[in-house]
Amino acid sequence: DIQMTQSPASLSASLGETVTIECRASEDIYNGLAWYQQKPGKSPQLLIYNANSLHTGVPSRFSGSGSGTQYSLKINSLQSEDVASYFCQQYYDYPPNTFGAGTKLELK
Amino acid sequence: QIQLVQSGPELKKPGESVKISCKASGYTFTDYAMHWVKQAPGKGLKWMGWINTYTGKPTYADDFKGRFVFSLEASASTANLQISNLKNEDTATYFCARGGSGLLSRSYFDYWGQGVMVTVSS
Numbered sequence: 001d002i003q004m005t006q007s008p009a010s011l012s013a014s015l016g017e018t019v020t021i022e023c024r025a026s027e028d029i030y031n032g033l034a035w036y037q038q039k040p041g042k043s044p045q046l047l048i049y050n051a052n053s054l055h056t057g058v059p060s061r062f063s064g065s066g067s068g069t070q071y072s073l074k075i076n077s078l079q080s081e082d083v084a085s086y087f088c089q090q091y092y093d094y095p096p097n098t099f100g101a102g103t104k105l106e107l108k
Numbered sequence: 109q110i111q112l113v114q115s116g117p118e119l120k121k122p123g124e125s126v127k128i129s130c131k132a133s134g135y136t137f138t139d140y141a142m143h144w145v146k147q148a149p150g151k152g153l154k155w156m157g158w159i160n161t162y163t164g165k166p167t168y169a170d171d172f173k174g175r176f177v178f179s180l181e182a183s184a185s186t187a188n189l190q191i192s193n194l195k196n197e198d199t200a201t202y203f204c205a206r207g208g209s210g211l212l213s214r215s216y217f218d219y220w221g222q223g224v225m226v227t228v229s230s
Contacts, residue, residue, distance in 0.1 A: 034216035036153075043203055043220040044145075044153065055218060087153055094214045096169045097143070099153040 002026050002093040006100030012108045019075040021103045023088035028068050032092030035064055035073045038102075039084045047086075048073060075105075083107055110134035112204055112221035119227045125192045128224045130204030137185035138162045141207035143217055144178065144189050148200045156202075159187060160211055167213065194228045201225050 003026040013019050023033065031051040036044035046055040048064035051071055061076040075082055088100040115129045130142065144156040157168040159178040166178035177190040187204055201223040208218035 032214065036217075043223050044205075044217075045220070046208070046216060046218050049208060049216040049218070089153075089216065091209075091214045091216055095155075095167075097155040097214065099155070102152050 001096065002029060002090055002098055004088055004090055004098050004100040006088055006103055008103060009101065010104045010106070012106050013078050014108045015078055015080065017078045019078055019082075019105065021073045021086050021088075021105075023066075023071045023073075023100050025069045025071075025090055027093075029090045029092035031067060032090055033064070033066070033071045034089045034091065035062075036087045036089065037082075037084045038087065044087060078107075080107065110206070110219050112206065112219055114202075114204060114221035114224045117225045117227070119229070120194050121230055122194055122196060122228055124194050124228075125190060126194060126226055127188055127190045128202055128226070130187045130189075130221050132185045132187070132206070135206075137182060139210060141209075141211050141213070141215065142178075142187040143205045143207055143215070145203045145205055145217070145220075146172075146200045147203065147223070148197075151200075156189075158207065158213060158215075161187070162211055191226070194226075196228050198226060199228045 005024045033051045035048040038044040052064045086103045091097045113131045138161045143158040146154045156172045159166045179188045203223045204221040205217035206219040207215035209215035
């Protein structure tokens with residue numbers, strides 16, 4: 001099975017700052033990668049799929065990039081409503097659809 | 109708009125069974141797979157498997173073979189998860205999630221239910 005290593009585990013940033021979260025796959029996943037945002041007590045929400053495609057309704061300050069085994073989620077101009085946990089998920093290898101351990105983003 | 113509405117929280121004793129429902133609306137139910145995801149308290153997300161909503165065929169991740177059953181009431185656009193012989197470690201929130209890649213097994217999840225908290229305690 002493909003392993004997903006997500007970093008950092010937690011992150012503190014200021015309003016307006018640019019934040020980057022990374023995910024590394026144990027082998028090439030050919031852009032089969034999604035990013036989700038989960039606020040406390042809520043279900044995850046899709047942000048990015050196919051490594052760099054923005055899901056409907058997601059603000060353009062979110063972007064995804066990467067290829068091969070290395071992928072990243074960037075949040076430009078951090079807003080208070082972006083405080084959440086973020087998870088990556090690979091869906092190239094089946095089974096299973098593997099999630100990263102998550103990154104908890106807080107305001108500084 | 110696309111919605112997945114799940115049933116309410118459950119409190120069960122070890123050894124009992126539970127059935128969770130996930131009612132879909134706003135799209136053609138049989139065009140998209142339904143996946144199930146477990147989140148233990150304070151933990152990350154774990155994919156449990158999926159059901160092909162066109163054929164009704166379920167597929168389970170290795171850790172969810174045996175006590176877990178995915179089923180459909182296709183006429184009601186509803187997917188169900190049943191867990192039998194509940195154990196303390198089944199305490200978690202269970203999400204249904206639509207497969208964004210249609211009826212493919214390898215998929216991202218574009219819409220999620222609100223989750224069902226299942227608590228197993230004697």
